[in-house]
Amino acid sequence: MLKSLIYIFCFLFLGELIHYFLAIPIAGNIIGMLLIFLALFFKIIKLEDVKPASDFLVKYLVVFFIPYGVGLMVYANIIAAYWIPVSVAVILSTLLSIYVTGAIYQKLDKK
Amino acid sequence: MKAFFALPIFGVTLTLMAYFLSGKLKEKFDFVIFNRVLVSAILIIAVLFIFNIDFETYNNGAKYISFFLGPSVVALGVFLYEKLEEVKRDLKIFLISVFVGGIVGIISVVLFLVLLNAPEIISRSLAAKSVTTPIAIEITKITEGIPEITAGIVIITGILGNAFGPVVLHKLGVKNKKAVGTALGTGAHGIGTARAFEISASAGTYSGLAMCFNGIITALLAPYILAWLLSFTQ
Known part of the structure; x- marks a missing residue:
């Protein structure tokens, strides 16, 4: 468990390092995710070396963003002031994105 | 009292307890609206309101939980x-x-x-x-x-x-x-x-x-x- 956690932290650290020094508009943890994926893909690291900690983190993923959900209370007035455009945009865009993805997949799958 | 709530252990424990309770609730009522993050956040906000605690004070502890977002994306x-x-x-x-x-x-x-x-x-x-x-x-x-x-x-x-x-x-x-x-x-x-x-x-x-x-x-x-x-x- 500890070894796999160190691996995950090292990839996160590397991602943050790249983000900091290259100043690209991609978050360090997303760079870390891409790097660990590539490292596994090209067999630079072994799946069993990173699996214990990564399974744990993915399992409890939702716990880690609860504080952000609570933080919404600070900004509730902004959402309340613009609830109509926000609702319209979120509902239509979500259903549109779901439909377009599903329709394209189904169409291509038939061939 | 405010200094007490500002202890990191308060935000951490409150968050984990709210998450645990949200699971119990989800077992009883299996509706989408009983989404665990939503229920947990509402429970925590309710506690903060009752004891008149601001978000910053809660976040003294909660930030240790949200830290794990980074590694979990990896x-x-x-x-x-x-x-x-x-x-x-x-x-x-x-x-x-x-x-x-x-x-x-x-x-x-x-x-x-x-x-x-x-x-x-x-x-x-x-x-x-x-x-x-x-x-x-x-x-x-x-x-x-x-x-x-x-x-x-x-x-x-x-x-x-x-x-x-x-x-x-x-x-x-x-x-x-x-x-x-x-x-x-x-x-x-x-x-x-x-x-x-x-x-x-x-x-x-x-x-x-x-x-x-x-x-x-x-x-x-x-x-x-x-x-x-x-x-x-x-």
């Missing part, structure tokens, strides 16, 4: 690698569908917000609304929106997709299970994926992978698409 890369094997046969159409659907999600939400005259800060906060919360929060930090607004709306997006996605797809003639799974993961991230797993195991796997891929696509493209769309409003 862990999604491991998940992606593990599951990729299962879609290998359909990889090309899978990638095309997620790519187009993901971009439609970014463009449409920003376009609707701009057309309805919502302030720019909301567009900056919602561009990544379809991707999994930890990735969406990071994207919002880059696009200079408000991560807390992102987190709230992302969860609502997930609940919408979970509750109405399958019905809409069915009504519009999308019945292929892999297509439904891919669509739910692309448009409604992990909460949509939970629904896809109820449809079938393969729909669930496709959905989970679509969630990861759309997270990557949106992280790479949302800042540029947003800047481009907002350039028309100036």
